[in-house]
Amino acid sequence: MLNSQELNFEQIKGQAEEWTREAGQYIKKMMESSFSISTKAHQHDLVTDVDKNVEKFFLDKVAETYPTHRLMGEEGSFELINDLEGIVWILDPIDGTVNFVHQESNFAISIGIYLEGEPIIGIVFDVMGDELFSSIKGQGAMVNGQRLPKLARNSLNEAILSFNAGWMLKDRRLEKLVESSRGVRSYGVAALEMAYVACGRLDAYISFNLAPWDIAGGFALLQEVGGTATNYNGDPLNFLEKDTLIAANPGVYDEVIEVIHGEK
Amino acid sequence: MLNSQELNFEQIKGQAEEWTREAGQYIKKMMESSFSISTKAHQHDLVTDVDKNVEKFFLDKVAETYPTHRLMGEEGSFELINDLEGIVWILDPIDGTVNFVHQESNFAISIGIYLEGEPIIGIVFDVMGDELFSSIKGQGAMVNGQRLPKLARNSLNEAILSFNAGWMLKDRRLEKLVESSRGVRSYGVAALEMAYVACGRLDAYISFNLAPWDIAGGFALLQEVGGTATNYNGDPLNFLEKDTLIAANPGVYDEVIEVIHGEK
Numbered sequence: 001m002l003n004s005q006e007l008n009f010e011q012i013k014g015q016a017e018e019w020t021r022e023a024g025q026y027i028k029k030m031m032e033s034s035f036s037i038s039t040k041a042h043q044h045d046l047v048t049d050v051d052k053n054v055e056k057f058f059l060d061k062v063a064e065t066y067p068t069h070r071l072m073g074e075e076g077s078f079e080l081i082n083d084l085e086g087i088v089w090i091l092d093p094i095d096g097t098v099n100f101v102h103q104e105s106n107f108a109i110s111i112g113i114y115l116e117g118e119p120i121i122g123i124v125f126d127v128m129g130d131e132l133f134s135s136i137k138g139q140g141a142m143v144n145g146q147r148l149p150k151l152a153r154n155s156l157n158e159a160i161l162s163f164n165a166g167w168m169l170k171d172r173r174l175e176k177l178v179e180s181s182r183g184v185r186s187y188g189v190a191a192l193e194m195a196y197v198a199c200g201r202l203d204a205y206i207s208f209n210l211a212p213w214d215i216a217g218g219f220a221l222l223q224e225v226g227g228t229a230t231n232y233n234g235d236p237l238n239f240l241e242k243d244t245l246i247a248a249n250p251g252v253y254d255e256v257i258e259v260i261h262g263e264k
Numbered sequence: 265m266l267n268s269q270e271l272n273f274e275q276i277k278g279q280a281e282e283w284t285r286e287a288g289q290y291i292k293k294m295m296e297s298s299f300s301i302s303t304k305a306h307q308h309d310l311v312t313d314v315d316k317n318v319e320k321f322f323l324d325k326v327a328e329t330y331p332t333h334r335l336m337g338e339e340g341s342f343e344l345i346n347d348l349e350g351i352v353w354i355l356d357p358i359d360g361t362v363n364f365v366h367q368e369s370n371f372a373i374s375i376g377i378y379l380e381g382e383p384i385i386g387i388v389f390d391v392m393g394d395e396l397f398s399s400i401k402g403q404g405a406m407v408n409g410q411r412l413p414k415l416a417r418n419s420l421n422e423a424i425l426s427f428n429a430g431w432m433l434k435d436r437r438l439e440k441l442v443e444s445s446r447g448v449r450s451y452g453v454a455a456l457e458m459a460y461v462a463c464g465r466l467d468a469y470i471s472f473n474l475a476p477w478d479i480a481g482g483f484a485l486l487q488e489v490g491g492t493a494t495n496y497n498g499d500p501l502n503f504l505e506k507d508t509l510i511a512a513n514p515g516v517y518d519e520v521i522e523v524i525h526g527e528k
Contacts, residue, residue: 168429
């Protein structure tokens with residue numbers, strides 16, 4: 001049974017934001033102390049260590065503060081989660097690990113807090129850019145304390161999309177999206193790209209291979225601004241296994257689905 | 265004849281940086297005051313106004329302080345430049361105008377100051393990200409006052425590249441680069457993408473359609489860190505007309521040229 005403390009979502013969100021900023025400080029410190037040692041083996045060890053330590057940090061904090069909550073993380077070293085009963089924190093300690101190693105920027109901490117499989121709280125933190133996106137069910141989404149407006153329906157020919165060039169080789173239908181949109185970007189960090197859809201910097205983000213922890217935080221944000229997110233076939237997202245993704249402005253979503261699957 | 269004041273490059277660079285930051289403040293202020301009015305016509309007017317006013321600002325400052333210097337700008341409303349004799353400031357007041365309008369971030373002010381066609385000073389300023397890249401011939405390149413190291417030769421299979429997905433439809437050879445690199449990004453702002461090559465966040469940036477003002481600042485930065493930049497055919501860059509571009513880490517440049525043009 002969840003007691004009232006464990007269901008006080010505003011308090012939980014404040015706590016999660018505080019821990020996220022604390023983890024961000026830790027990641028920055030680790031990166032700075034590693035600037036002098038830049039062999040590939042060292043970089044790989046660094047990202048592995050930081051990933052594990054940030055997940056452990058959250059696992060300990062959650063267990064101590066909200067003992068009935070569970071945590072599903074990328075590292076998965078602590079417990080296996082096969083269902084979304086009760087409250088589950090779905091965490092990616094570093095989303096965008098290639099950027100982390102190669103760019104020392106453009107990576108994020110992503111957290112989605114789900115109640116019986118439904119998103120309650122979303123947090124996506126661009127650590128180096130110092131932008132914290134957050135949301136709480138029914139209360140809207142914010143970036144650094146500023147409220148994000150509901151998304152107005154955009155049209156594809158005015159839209160900026162985001163997907164990896166590699167996906168174009170796997171599905172040539174994406175070429176039609178290149179031709180019918182205003183432009184295509186790619187940042188290599190799913191959680192942030194979903195946050196960019198939520199704040200209107202992008203109008204759609206598409207990927208063919210994402211895990212629950214890549215998308216759980218961003219999906220919560222999108223729910224609060226009227227964004228749409230499904231898998232590439234248009235089916236509801238699954239937060240227990242890997243899947244494809246279309247996360248989009250509602251107007252652009254409909255046109256993307258039409259270009260990919262439908263007849264005009 | 266250029267007098268000593270007009271050839272004091274350190275003084276010129278300091279001055280150019282100061283004007284760039286001042287122009288950045290103006291752009292931010294214009295963007296904030298336009299948040300309330302977001303029709304498409306208004307956005308188009310905003311970018312046109314800001315482009316013109318920033319170019320006029322630099323034109324007046326340069327004419328007043330360095331009367332023999334000339335300025336080549338995107339707006340080109342002031343004088344036509346058909347040669348690069350003497351000292352020419354090659355300015356893009358807003359590189360990444362689509363991002364400016366759509367994202368309110370990820371755009372740059374770019375300046376290259378050239379003496380007899382050779383880059384002497386480079387400045388690329390990410391206005392919203394508050395990152396100022398700068399260089400002076402023979403003295404290296406900096407980002408926000410921190411020195412950028414010379415680029416060590418990277419290999420393509422470890423490289424992060426950047427190009428617009430649209431170019432893949434125009435030249436299928438780019439697909440080979442997608443397959444043989446570590447990843448592809450796209451930011452939609454040439455001057456910043458060249459600066460990212462200079463600081464190692466990217467290993468190559470490719471475009472099929474750029475003007476002198478898009479590349480003049482970034483090329484100056486690259487010269488100072490041992491980066492390589494030519495057009496897509498491998499010919500020297502032309503700072504008087506539009507051309508293609510490969511700007512890259514020196515090791516990655518050689519492999520990119522081999523994949524596109526050569527036999528393995």
